[in-house]
Amino acid sequence: MKVQHLNLTVTDVPAAQKFLETYFGLKCRGNRGDGFAVMNDEDDFILTLMKGREVSYPKTFHVGFPQENQEQVDKINQQMKEDGLDVNPPVHAHGYTFYVKAPGGFTVEVLCPSSKMN
Structure with a gap:
């Protein structure tokens, strides 16, 4: 399921x-x-x-968008930076990942899972 x-x-x-x-x-x-x-x-x-009217998600709540490789994570990160979003560079954690606050009040994680890392 x-x-x-x-x-x-x-x-x-x-x-x-x-x-x-x-x-x-x-x-x-x-x-x-x-x-x-x-x-x-x-x-x-x-x-x-x-x-x-009031959106309040728990601090650790997020929606994840896994990518096929680290290059794709870097590409999305760079595009968001160029578009003026406040994003930190990706880091190696439980995969290659970064988080961004999305318009509307929720957090998004963009990652390449450890199993797909180069």
Whole structure:
């Protein structure tokens, strides 16, 4: 069994949607104004974004986007820096990874798992 759907409550649905489209290739399959969006990826994972006034996730909560290799992690990190996002360089931890606060109030991890590292 695999997880096939996740809902995130965010403070800014359009900004979160654009972030996920730009850096992770998710596609919007429908929305209702600026309060709700349905997105999915190439594996038909469904991510819904719902607007909330106050978004407060636990400190360690994050959504992960594994990459095929370290070069892809570096590429996304560099693109985010060039676009003005506040990101630190990737580090070797439980894989090759970095975290970024996404628009809308949630944290994203971009990583190359240890099993795929060069």
